[in-house]
Amino acid sequence: MINFQYVRANSIADAVNLIADDPAAKFVAGGTNLIDLMKMDVEQPTKLIDISRLALDKVEDTAEGGLRIGAMVRNSDLAYHPAVEARYPVLSSAIRAGASQQLRNMASTGGNLLQRTRCAYFYDIALPCNKRTPGSGCGALAGHNRMHAILGTSDACIAVFPSDMCVALALLEARVHVSGPNGARTIAFDAFHRLPGETPQRDNNLEPGEMIVAVELPSAGFASNYSYLKIRDRLSYAFALVSVGVGLEIADGRIKAARLALGGVAHKPWRDTRAEAALAGQAANEAVFRQAADIVLRDARGFGHNNFKIELARRAIIRALTQAANGTPQSQSNKKIA
Amino acid sequence: MAPYIGTAVSRVDGVAKVTGAAKYAAEFSAPGLLYASIVSATITKGRITRIDTSAALAVEGVLTVLTHENRPRMADKDEAYKDEVAPDGSPFRPLYDDKIKFNGQPIALVVAERSEIARFAASLVVVEYGAAAYVTDVFRRREAAVPVKAPANPSEALFAPPKPRGDADRALAAAAVRHEGEYYVPIEHHNPMELYAATAIVDPDGKLTVYDKTQGVQNIQHYLCGVFGLKSDDVKVMNPYMGGGFGSGLRPQFEVVLAVLAARALQRSVRVVLTRQQMYALGYRPAMIQRIALGANRDGTLDAISHDAITVTSQYEDFYRQETAWSGLLYTSANAKYAHRLAHLDLATSCDMRAPSAATAVYALEAAMDELAVALKLDPLELRLRCYSDRDQHEDRPYSSKALRECYRQGAEAFGWSRRNPEPRSMREGTDLVGWGMATGVWDAFQAPITVRIVLTANGHAEVACATSDIGTGTYTIMAQVAADMLGLPLDNISIKLGDSSLPQSPVEGGSWIAASVSNGIATTAARIRNELLRLAKQMPGSPLADVGSDDVALADGKLVSKRDSSRAVSIADAMRQGAVERIEQEETTNPAQDEKRAHNTHSAIFAEVKIDEQLGVIRVTRVVSAIAAGRILNTKTATSQILGGVVWGIGMALHEETQIDHTFGRIVNANIAEYHVPVHADIHDIKVIFVDEPDDSNPLGIKGLGEIGIVGVAAAVANAVYHATGKRVRDLPISLDKLLA
Amino acid sequence: MQQRNQPAGRADGASGTVSVNLTVNGTRHSLTLDPRTSLLDLLREHLDLTGSKKGCDHGQCGACTVLLDGRRVVSCLTLAVMQDGANVTTVEGLAKDGHLHPLQQAFIDHDAFQCGYCTPGQLCSGVALIAEGHAKTADEIRELMSGNICRCGAYTNILAAIQQAMRQS
Structure with missing residues (x-):
């Protein structure tokens, strides 16, 4: 780890000013990802701007009937927040599926959106990685790619975005409030994370110097018919091979509205509005779910070790939709798949 | 007194482990302790053609960077590197020469005042390699096996x-x-929870005390003596606790060589801790x-x-x-x-x-x-x-x-x-x-040959010593149980010393052989203690054990008791008072019968x-x-x-x-x-x-x-x-x- | 072929220190530190509180778990300087007045450890788990303890120990 200057920001404006001075500076909040990457020499900020004490730790109702989550709200506090448990249980469930309670106690809401990939080639500075060192090549393409993406890949990068929480935020159509040198703006969740394309070094569409100040949830929480189903190599404390977040509105046995997003399959939480549209107005049955899964996976492509993810994702989508439709969401502690 | 053997005795080291008092290899300190960080090879096979440590040396707080080019002398014969359980071949020698034999091989050691400095400076070492072709896939070597x-x-x-x-x-x-x-x-990979670490402490007399994560302190001591040409008196190896081994600590690992190398180069105490990633370069x-x-x-x-x-x-x-x-x-x-x-x-x-x-x-x-x-x-x-x-x-x-x-x-x-x-x-x-x-x-x-020393004191306490290890298996506890039963003393009166190369001989802790070896070793030495007590007891005027043979007497409840007539007994205290001795010390080697x-x-x-x-x-x-x-x-x-x-x-x-x-x-x-x-x-x-x-x-x-x-x-x-x-x-x-x- | 193990950073590895005040197990400490010092290294290297263990240094094993202002965290992934003013409880602070914490005693009773290296983290995590109140069933305890790896495989005994301490609390 290189040495760095440590400064603590006293306000959002202070934080934005501090980072504007120094392009090699980074914000730190929970630290669970950044400190890890600094120890691996993957991240080398010359200045750390500590924003963990900013008063962005509130979860508040919005006038539109939604919820505004401060960027510094800890993952565990959010997962167990009464309003989230009652109105957005898919978010609560997704958070509990990720990491460990210790890490969730530290990790911030904003930081969760900014997690970097777990790709082994990204993490090991002795190996090529276009995300870490643009132009050095992608070691995973012809290497160990069991954990890697099957959707939205490019020749430059097949890394996946590792967050569980963000899968739920994607399907809930969260909005990301940011502040920066040019003032405040709001980014739709789907427009926040990027696909790798030719610039895999850019995970998201934050502009230099911008910081996340809040994540806002609209009112629709899908609290009756939802599920977060995470499939992994051991039963807890492992990154997803595939995860599926689902929210349904069901009336008279028919799907009025559907939300569907996947984790572990792409460079961003993978939401498919075409599949959602195909579900809307249909009866909730397996044939319909299978059709939706086929739509989601229409362009899926494996790279060898991860070919199995396509079929796994298909089955997981059908299962998660079934769980949601039946009102039997996946438990995150009882590991029997509902 | 009911026997302890066969019962559900709680670990005698339990309190130490649940309170954080139990100390592991990286947790011993010394005045002026230095911290070392390993630079690992990033190629799989070949040679180091150039290694530039100047940037690392320029970092304030760095004392030295050891490489194959400037390291102190090490033995040049394979035999010196062959430990107790070495297989056939030519053992790996850390920092010995420019050859790279596997990816992650240690190639330099940065020694600094603080671990953060050492780790940072290690990242500044520039290495040029001449890479050679390699095969790491068993399926590609299947035909050539x-x-x-x-x-x-x-x-x-x-x-x-x-x-x-x-x-x-x-x-x-x-x-x-x-x-x-x-x-x-x-x-x-074994992945024991404790990171591999060695703390080499230079004692005021110039001798070394090395706390190492190992399953065999005497194996390490013997190895260090070979590699560095030391006399066995010059180096003591300790592992009072080991955070899991599972076989990975049977052979000497490179952390201990590097810690001693640096301590000898600088005549300062040095600690080397591997990162989790570096532990994948072990066996x-x-x-x-x-x-x-x-x-x-x-x-x-x-x-x-x-x-x-x-x-x-x-x-x-x-x-x-x-x-x-x-x-x-x-x-x-x-x-x-x-x-x-x-x-x-x-x-x-x-x-x-x-x-x-x-x-x-x-x-x-x-x-x-x-x-x-x-x-x-x-x-x-x-x-x-x-x-x-x-x-x-x-x-x-x-x-x-x-x-x-x-x-x-x-x-x-x-x-x-x-x-x-x-x-x-x-x-x-x-x-x-x-x-x-x-x-x-x-x-x-x-069952392997082993030597156990027991010191019995007149107050009815016994110290049982053997250079074995407790790698989490419960050796401390079973040793105490066996000793308590063999000496007829309460468990609390037994203290166990292990994990110290200066104690009586033990093989490495592995293969499931220590429980049988050390327990029977304790029984053998305890019988010698008993015989000595009997000798003293017989000298008492009107001794109730005067005509009792050594096979007919047992130690129980702090007394020597005739097995045939339990009313004939002499307390340990009385026997020792008779002989005017404060302590009885016996050390005995047990060579198990080879039952082929x-x-x-x-x-x-x-x-x-x-x-x-x-x-x-x-x-x-x-x-x-x-x-x-x-x-x-x-x-x-x-x-x-x-x-x-x-x-x-x-x-x-x-x-x-x-x-x-x-x-x-x-x-x-x-x-x-x-x-x-x-x-x-x-x-x-x-x-x-x-x-x-x-x-x-x-x-x-x-x-x-x-x-x-x-x-x-x-x-x-x-x-x-x-x-x-x-x-x-x-x-x-x-x-x-x-x-x-x- | 030249490989530098990292791109050039600032070659002033020792320069710059920060001052940190925090309370550990009820004792207040004021220290001057390298800003890179993790909370774990502060405990182990500066305060000689080696009960908190370093098993991976990357938040993957849970051996370094401590209570930070009452919440369980992995102390390897936070910088000491970020915790200025904090109140930290380590395994050394669980016993009070010479009496083991009920969970410590339960670990001994149930033989909930072997090598002992993950134990301080399991204990701090278990103490926090009981206080959090989210875990009632065995499945819930297992899930919420899954951030603490025990390579010796004492899991079933750890579960039994936590259940015993839960009943007592």
């Missing part, structure tokens, strides 16, 4: 390949029912490709066993164990043949890992037996009973004891095996397929239940019963823990563990404990451990040892349960869910 030779080290004679019997080819060809299959176990369980062929008669008896194995080692040492010996040992079969070849890869040398050779070989054998049972339409347990052997099949000799039949019976009953529907995919629970599988386990019961006429083994029967989501392939191991026959159980509590741990390891081996190497780069790509999966809490459910009664007279206390037997067979039981649940036979471990989806 060479037959193992009988080991040169006499202590490794046990690992000589077994001799064939009968005509296995003919018997296989003629067999009524045959099964042949290829099974694969990947490279696995590992060798990957194993094995073909098993079984030929059976219609009645379910075996007629032929053939076991071909390829295991992995480095290019510079031939590490292997008795990989092919287990299959021919366990079941009655007139014909058996074996072939064991070594694939030399550009990796570090493989090494012992919990139940070395048995964990992997018995997995294949027991999975193959399950497949044979299917072919024979026979219950898998019934097949084992029909092939049961009361004699060691290699040497055609009886066992000193073998209660495996009782393991099968009690294990099956506790599990409810009789309710198993033999048809695969026949047992369901909602969306889950339920599978029940079983397997047998086997391991050796060894009988085989000495432990056995187990494992029954496992899995529940598998039919669509998604997610596997849960919901129940395991492990019934163990391992002679006398010294401590039912710590013994149960040993077996529980072995079962957890077996579950990990079956479902999770695999060191993944990118063969293009020769680099391990899951060199961490997030992506190298071992079981977590959520993976582990009900595990029942049964110890069956198994009296054994191989040693006076009837002890066989427990460290390995718990894992052997577990992976097969789980794999067989997966087959029973799904009808899919996955022969290459780990059984990750993708292998069930196809």
